[in-house]
Amino acid sequence: MEMVIWSLMVLLGGVGLVVPTLDYLKGTKVSPYLALLATALAIPLVGSLIGRSGTLFDGTIRVSPLATYLALVATVGAFLVTVASMVQARNWSTSPSLYSLLLLALLGVYFVLYVNDASVLVAAWALVAVASYVLVGIRKDEDSLEATAKYALMGVASSSLLIFGIALVLGVIRTSTFQVLNSVPLGVRTTLLLGILMLVAAFGFKLGVVPFHGWLPDVYGGAHPLIVSFVAGVIKLISIGAFLRVLQPLIPAVADEWFIIMAFLSVITMFYGNLAALVQRNVQRMMAYSSIAQAGYFLIAFAALAYADSRSVALQGIGLHVTTYVLAKVGIFVGLAYFARKGFDLTLEGLSGVGRKLPLSGTFMAILVLSLMGMPPLLGFWSKFMYIFYSVMNVAPWLAFLGIVNSGISVGYYAQVIRYLFFADPPEREVREVESDLEVYVLTVTAVLTVLLGLGLVDALVAALS
């Protein structure tokens, strides 16, 4: 297994570091192809770890089926974004850096997902964080720069909390590896809680948990949609991975408090995200708020991790919902980038009748939106209702009920998107889908997977997760 990790480091890190230098100095244009090749090769490499577990590199890295699964989802997401970028970023002057950062960030994501030691966490987190700040600003237009400034400033705040929190937690557990902590002496309990809370804030920041969400609408709403598809679809996994790897072992020691924090944050996050999304007229911004709402759903599953009888379903739920979420967000933001490239404005009115002019991508977009909405039998229905909401049914039915209510509210804006895509007059001008539109392939893959997984393969997925 160490070999696999080494190969990934060489593959992604090597290509990521060397290629832009080559392109910038020699003026070649090989970076897109090499990046595509690297992400494509990473899929079987990560795949070879499926179902295996063990600790590597003197215990600093721990491979587990769930982490491998998340890594695989991240890789597929990164690959799809790379495919879309072949068309989208073709004329960007900064495109070699884009590919470099994409690969390096993906490598960082793996390390966060497999992390078992505080030192690796800090290093990998910093790698991903810095890469993502630069990625957001890579277009160098005003919106991107504004977004990246906010992102970076808030990132600094959250990273300092991360360091502080890690220090407090390590002080209590007295080792730098993350191990299950079943109980804690009363004297240091408050210290541990404070540390956990700071880590929740630090990780929650990346996930878009209210009140640590301030940057998210500006970044997801202001940056180029292609970049957002990567930030929302791939980079976000580090916060979920960190929750699972760093915080989950500590939960048994503070189960009740953990449940309260998660439940409280999930309720405000869901309501904030869904209600704020209702008034958005810009679809990209609406999807940003929808991401906040989705973060709230994840928090329900995190809350369910507090107790033994809801834990296993919650873990399956997280894995499944990550799949739903990554497929949907990568697809939707790539789709939006595509519509923008075809000359559509990304407001609701601007997208009027897109589904009529671009039938394939419009239909697939609608499927992805319906999956986020939780329409059966799409993947989102299973992951959201049947796993995440029902996981908490045993311990706190009211929380499940609030989740379902929120899901009901979300129909208000998701249905609007579909309404404008299909039930509105398309513009007069001539636009067509052509074979060289790589974004359509990305939409196809994400939507078809969403349907197929929902139709019954969901079971196979659950088996792979546990």
Add this chain to the structure above:
Amino acid sequence: MEYAFLTWQIPYIGAILALLLNRAGKARDVIAMLAIFGAAVASTFTLQEVLASEEAIHISYPWIKSLGVTFGVYVDSLAAVMALIVAWLSFLIAVYSLKYMEGDPGLTRYWFFFDFFVGSMLLLILADNLVLMFLGWEGTGLASYALIGHWYTDEDERCVGDIGRKALGVPMWFPPSHSGLRAIVFTRLGDVGFIAGIGAIYYFTHTFSIPQIAHMVGEWAGPLAHAGLLFPFLLIFSLGAFAKSAQFPFHEWLVTAMTGPTSVSALIHAATMVKAGVYFLLRFSPIFVLAAHEIPAAEPQVHAFFTTVALIGGFTAFFMATQALVSRELKLILAFSTASQLGYMFLALGAAGLITEFPMGFLAGFSHLMSHAIFKAALFLVAGAVIHVVHSRYIDDMGGLWRAMKWSFLAMSLAALSLMGVPPFMGFWTKDTIIEVAKESGVFLGYLFGVVTAGLTAFYSTRMVIRTFLYEKSENVIHAEEHHHLHEAHPLMLIPYLTLALISLLVGLVWPVYGPQILGVMVSNVLGIHEEFHPHVELNLGLLVTSLSMVFGGILVAVGLYYTAGGRRALKSMRENPVGRALHDFLYDRWYINSIYYIVIVGGFAWLSRVIYRYFDSLIVDGFYHRFIPWLTEKLSVLGFKYFETEVIDETYHDRIVRLFRAFGSYVRRLQTGLINQYLVTFFIGLLIVLFLLLWVG
């Protein structure tokens, strides 16, 4: 043979074929129609099979093993008969659509969703578990959304309501795209309850299987009843049914669903979608009754639930019928009428749970569902043909059409007589049983609503027939006549509705003889009904006099008002009278309930979203940061002044720092990243709040 699977799968296959045959024109339409025919045939075999075996057919395969969700069918006599009605009606409507939708540019979409709709409806009827049922349930919602908004270009003539009319400042006309949205949002509201209920049952029983849930009734109803939560639970669980079947207060979506093509209205109102809610109650009310029998503590709560259902049903019947009295749009009259008739069915099922012989009430609701499905489909299809001919949805633009459209006139009259409940039509028998059951249940208000509504129904139905076919010709009709536009409907359209109208008469004629047999089949092995029940058809004289006097009273008033010169004068003076005017507007604007919804709920939500969006982010945080903190710094520096009375400190502290803070604030603001400080403040305040929460709880 697994005909039950085929019954719902064939339409789905038809939907996919319609999509694949996108460019095949007529062939695509015929194949999509034939798929529905296939489902109808399969449903017939299924029924035969159920009757032959005398036991419910239950076939299931594992699907999502980790959750125990199966992929299966459960067919008792309820499901089999229901599937039969749905499939055959949908088939007739499909035949009608071949001609009616001819030349429409969106036919692939139409047929895809048509077949998808029928498949989903059949799936929800035949499913053996709640998850699969919910899948079909949501499928009907999605398909209805697409079909109601079929004419998405929103031309004025496709709308519902008078263009430009407002009530309480809220627009009262609805373009198709808006109506589709209303349908999905209204019904999704109810589905929140449905899925929450499924979750609760799963929590107690760890199964989704419907027969299992019936067997394990004590395990979920017991704890709920002892906690006093059974009544709210039943209401929440049935919320989806109330919304789907457009019961008050969820009735609004059905009214505006009229923006879809008329064949779609017939499909939604007669065969699919709105009947799903009634079916839900038919499926689960025997189980609820079982709970009341098995658990003493559950009895009063189940009783309360059924009383609520009866009252809501009765009220909806009355309330929607009053709106049909004044409506000027042909399809809208029928829509109000549908919701009103669904109210009758809910009344029957609510009453069923309150009387000693549950199956009697159950059959009253079920048989009325059947007779309503037949005559309402006929009425809608006639309406479509008429609207097609006169190019207007308003009855003001009709009148005197009977000479040109004799067969359509016959079909509408027969179907309307059945709707009114005139003997010996089918509608008479089924509606009378409902009123009888309602009386027996002891819910007097429900019974009263039932009786009064019978009169209202007779009035609006008569008015509708007169205004469409017998009234003096409108200018529009005269104009059409001059240009030879008036003609009888095409046989492909005429035959389906004429058949349905005749069935409605013929079944009614033979009802006293064959009725018990038909009812016996319907109740022969229904999940949850264990006692032997031998249905019989008899007339209760006192009740008959009451209901028939209401019916004939309604007919006479309508004839008097619309078919005599004196009556029209009376109508005119009523319209000029301020009280009459106000009453008319009140009914015409649907008791202002639509406006109230928009003002209170839609407005409220928008307000809440905006408040959260704007003030949470700007006012509170901004106020905190830009007002409170500088103020605090100033105060602190004043305090500081007292302790460090040196000039240097004074100046630095008092002036420079305050200035620095202010300058920093406005500097960052100017950077376009003005909001970042708010975000950070939110970040840290949020952290503090959670910390305090934790310290407070822990």
